[in-house]
Amino acid sequence: xxxxxxxxxxxxxxxxxxxxxxxxxxxxxxxxxxxxxxxxxxxxxxxxxxxxxxxxxxxxxxxxxxxxxxxxxxxxxxxxxxxxxxxxxxxxxxxxxxxxxxxxxxxxxxxxxxxxxxxxxxxxxxxxxxxxxxxxxxxxxxxxxxxxxxxxxxxxxxxxxxxxxxxxxxxxxxxxxxxxxxxxxxxxxxxxxxxxxxxxxxxxxxxxxxxxxxxxxxxxxxxxxxxxxxxxxxxxxxxxxxxxxxxx
Amino acid sequence: xxxxxxxxxxxxxxxxxxxxxxxxxxxxxxxxxxxxxxxxxxxxxxxxxxxxxxxxxxxxxxxxxxxxxxxxxxxxxxxxxxxxxxxxxxxxxxxxxxxxxxxxxxxxxxxxxxxxxxxxxxxxxxxxxxxxxxxxxxxxxxxxxxxxxxxxxxxxxxxxxxxxxxxxxxxxxxxxxxxxxxxxxxxxxxxxxxxxxxxxxxxxxxxxxxxxxxxxxxxxxxxxxxxxxxxxxxxxxxxxxxxxxxxxxxxxxxxxxxxxxxxxxxxxxxxxxxxxxxxxxxxxxx
Numbered sequence: 001x002x003x004x005x006x007x008x009x010x011x012x013x014x015x016x017x018x019x020x021x022x023x024x025x026x027x028x029x030x031x032x033x034x035x036x037x038x039x040x041x042x043x044x045x046x047x048x049x050x051x052x053x054x055x056x057x058x059x060x061x062x063x064x065x066x067x068x069x070x071x072x073x074x075x076x077x078x079x080x081x082x083x084x085x086x087x088x089x090x091x092x093x094x095x096x097x098x099x100x101x102x103x104x105x106x107x108x109x110x111x112x113x114x115x116x117x118x119x120x121x122x123x124x125x126x127x128x129x130x131x132x133x134x135x136x137x138x139x140x141x142x143x144x145x146x147x148x149x150x151x152x153x154x155x156x157x158x159x160x161x162x163x164x165x166x167x168x169x170x171x172x173x174x175x176x177x178x179x180x181x182x183x184x185x186x187x188x189x190x191x192x193x194x195x196x197x198x199x200x201x202x203x204x205x206x207x208x209x210x211x212x213x214x215x216x217x218x219x220x221x222x223x224x225x226x227x228x229x230x231x232x233x234x235x236x237x238x239x240x241x242x243x244x245x246x247x248x
Numbered sequence: 249x250x251x252x253x254x255x256x257x258x259x260x261x262x263x264x265x266x267x268x269x270x271x272x273x274x275x276x277x278x279x280x281x282x283x284x285x286x287x288x289x290x291x292x293x294x295x296x297x298x299x300x301x302x303x304x305x306x307x308x309x310x311x312x313x314x315x316x317x318x319x320x321x322x323x324x325x326x327x328x329x330x331x332x333x334x335x336x337x338x339x340x341x342x343x344x345x346x347x348x349x350x351x352x353x354x355x356x357x358x359x360x361x362x363x364x365x366x367x368x369x370x371x372x373x374x375x376x377x378x379x380x381x382x383x384x385x386x387x388x389x390x391x392x393x394x395x396x397x398x399x400x401x402x403x404x405x406x407x408x409x410x411x412x413x414x415x416x417x418x419x420x421x422x423x424x425x426x427x428x429x430x431x432x433x434x435x436x437x438x439x440x441x442x443x444x445x446x447x448x449x450x451x452x453x454x455x456x457x458x459x460x461x462x463x464x465x466x467x468x469x470x471x472x473x474x475x476x477x478x479x480x481x482x483x484x485x486x487x488x489x490x491x492x493x494x495x496x497x498x499x500x501x502x503x504x505x506x507x508x509x510x511x512x513x514x515x516x517x518x519x520x521x522x523x524x525x526x527x528x529x530x531x532x533x534x
Contacts, residue, residue, distance in 0.1 A: 170298065170471070174524065178522035204514075245450050
């Protein structure tokens with residue numbers, strides 16, 4: 001099986017703060033891979049480093065066999081798209097859904113825009129009625145669907161998901177998670193998904209990496225985690241915390 | 249769970265009957281809370297619902313923090329036998345922070361950024377009690393120790409931006425508890441915190457509420473967390489209470505909304521693809 005993303009010795013340094021300390025990661029093609037950890041563990045920084053939004057100080061990142069340089073070319077962004085945590089912040093407030101979806105098509109000079117927009121909206125379950133609305137006229141779940149449509153419209157092979165449902169209500173979260181699973185199956189996508197919620201990661205991903213303070217704590221398969229077959233105390237703590245409050 | 253029964257309903261602390269909160273907007277009147285009724289003893293009551301269900305507005309109406317343009321009405325809104333709605337705003341203010349306290353979601357926004365943590369706690373205490381400066385400081389330090397802050401003298405002199413979220417929320421709890429309230433309203437007190445820190449904060453809150461025999465209203469979107477923490481749960485949907493039940497009997501919940509909410513969350517070790525989604529019925533909101 002070929003690797004979709006290979007990362008070796010990745011260092012990210014903000015001024016003097018080392019956000020990532022030599023992280024190694026391999027995501028196979030077509031796989032859904034999870035990153036878990038608490039805030040400040042570097043899980044989001046890892047996604048940002050892949051897209052070129054974080055200052056990489058050392059190490060290599062290869063996507064679909066191609067090692068990335070200092071800048072990313074257009075072809076990279078056609079292949080790799082990202083969905084952000086906060087659907088209220090990631091959509092332009094003064095652009096209609098139609099305009100939002102036109103943008104990536106214009107950047108990449110794609111001709112059959114009309115058809116693609118219709119298909120993308122259809123795929124995320126929004127339909128034509130939403131095409132000329134503004135973000136403020138949509139609910140949180142609908143906004144996240146638009147963000148997913150925007151990511152899918154370029155037909156990428158890899159989707160980077162940064163806490164895609166943590167700003168949503170539980171019932172809406174279920175709908176968005178189902179949608180993500182469905183598009184992954186249909187389009188044979190590779191997911192790299194960040195979440196602080198172990199239950200979401202075990203639901204969505206086959207393998208995962210637990211992170212703390214910019215380092216990998218351990219790498220597990222979902223079934224190892226479900227069976228509590230973990231070797232690090234930190235992971236055990238996360239597991240216990242995810243089971244809810246227990247009166248002592 | 250031990251000792252729940254003797255803590256429960258030893259006298260009623262709070263009575264809420266047919267509480268309504270309405271907001272005038274450009275497009276007409278929005279009813280955020282539509283006839284909520286419950287009563288609270290010295291127990292832990294959870295109010296659960298999704299965004300827009302009116303759970304926070306219910307808490308704010310009890311606290312008297314509804315925005316001025318909104319209208320609050322109720323057949324009965326009584327705290328310890330005192331009618332809250334007919335009370336003058338200055339008397340209500342004296343009650344707030346003294347006998348009724350509230351913890352908000354994010355300490356980043358609910359603490360004053362330009363005042364040290366110690367001064368904020370002292371301020372609360374001296375607003376409600378006549379105590380000297382030295383004694384106030386001593387009591388603030390003691391309270392910080394009670395919320396398990398290891399080096400209280402150091403934290404006393406820090407500003408909110410110098411501490412972590414978990415530490416900030418402990419400081420907030422300390423500030424709210426220092427005047428010895430009888431009713432505590434906690435609106436999503438741990439939602440902004442990491443899961444591991446969440447449990448620490450909940451443990452502190454749990455112990456202090458039990459030791460001091462307070463009534464607690466715990467407002468949250470997380471049904472499972474609330475049911476593991478509270479004695480009783482009120483489930484809200486579209487401004488109304490759809491179900492009230494004992495936390496231990498959550499599994500036997502009757503209302504399809506409660507059941508749907510419980511069901512739709514992914515759980516470790518329970519593989520379900522796709523996840524069951526909530527099929528919202530218009531009659532739930534009726």
